[in-house]
Amino acid sequence: MVYEKRLDGRKFDELRPVEANVGVVKRAAGSAMFKIGKTIAIAAVYGPRELYPQVFQNPTNGVLRCNYNMMAFSGSGDRVRPGPSRRSKEISLVMEKALLPVVDLSGYAGTVVDVFVELVQTDAGTRCAGICAAAMALADAGIPMKDLVSSVAVGRVGGKIVLDLSKEEEDYEGHATDIATAFSTRMGQVTLLQMDGEVSREELKKALELAKSGCEKIKEIQVKALKAKYVGDLNE
């Protein structure tokens, strides 16, 4: 069946409603909340702090360490069992790699910057929301960065290339293609790229263009949220 109209009525290049907030975890060096549609991610950054055991230290650079976790009640079906799973470990890894290209920890040898990402509610695009929140939290923590990282999923649903798939679209006719991406828009680099499903090379090109334009919109929202916190601080 041809996908003429999106299940939730959005345009094919339209994001779900996005909300972002900085400074949501007071004890952390930096923190942020990123909500896209019904997916809600919170990120908190601690560090740079000394890394133990010492064998994990890098003598020339600080280490970036990400941890992705879904709260037990945040899944769409049964309770999610607490503790790391193969899925959450892989997501933690790709989040780390998505953020590393913009983070400069050369001045922090022997230390670790911990990024904890918690999902409060999930409805597709959790790793992307997590990366958006994490990038803002790193910036809030004052970690030297070359750019923010913005992240969104694109995909093919019923033959159409669409931006920011919802859960219903991921499940559409049982064979939607889901491509998770992250961009440093300033450096013009893709820092996360994962795909489940089939596309042609032409479709992939089109999808990446769409993802980039989606990330540009997300970046505006991230920057606005960061500025809101610091302009607010100045006015106090």
Added chain:
Amino acid sequence: MSNIIREHLLELFSKDFRLDGRKFDQYRDIKVEYGISSRSAEGSARVKIGNTEVLAGVKLELGEPYSDNPDEGTIMVNVELLPLSNPEFESGPPGIEAVELSRVVDRAIREGKALNFKKLCITPKEQMWIVLIDIYPVNDAGNLFDAAALAALAALKDAKFPKIEDGKISYRESTGQKLPLEKLPLSCTVYKIGNYFLVDPVSEEELIVDARLTVGVLEDGTLCSLQKGGDFGLNPEEVDQMVDVAVKKTKELRKVL
């Protein structure tokens, strides 16, 4: 380090002051928000006590009743001390602090008979509801005990049964029917530092606590759970004084739910 804090705080206390200017028996502002994960959880809530923030969610599952209580459902309470919420918390399996906190929250709900377990049984010996309560601190600025207990009750208050279809839960469809929450056993933890009793400590005060007593109290003033913590003992008169504070304060807490 904690000796310096202790001396400083005790000097403040002697002048009837706390670090943030509160009275000894005064809580920080408490805010409760319901349905913070309504897409995923059958019930959810956020509790803020000052800068302390805790999320709680309720998931419902089906199970076979236990053989010693074949006509009752059951609950499970789990607290995870997220490293996101406090730089001292570490990743990994729950430590003893998380286990104690989970069990203290569980005890007040269970022994205070908050939920009617009989009404959580669908078919005796065959099928029951399991109420899974998961609690996560997002920012630990002190007094997780009371914040976690309050968040658990708030999430239970928010929770509704999902539909059952062909013996399975259809999580996307709610019946709109609330859980059999018949009582609200509220918890207040009273802390002893030197010769002073106080409630709702901030993190700095928690560092130097000698003893604490968590008291679960029902609406009519009946006590339904107790847990003493801390490295120092309490004499019976002190216990009585602390219970007195808890009974008074839980009356106030009752208004925020």
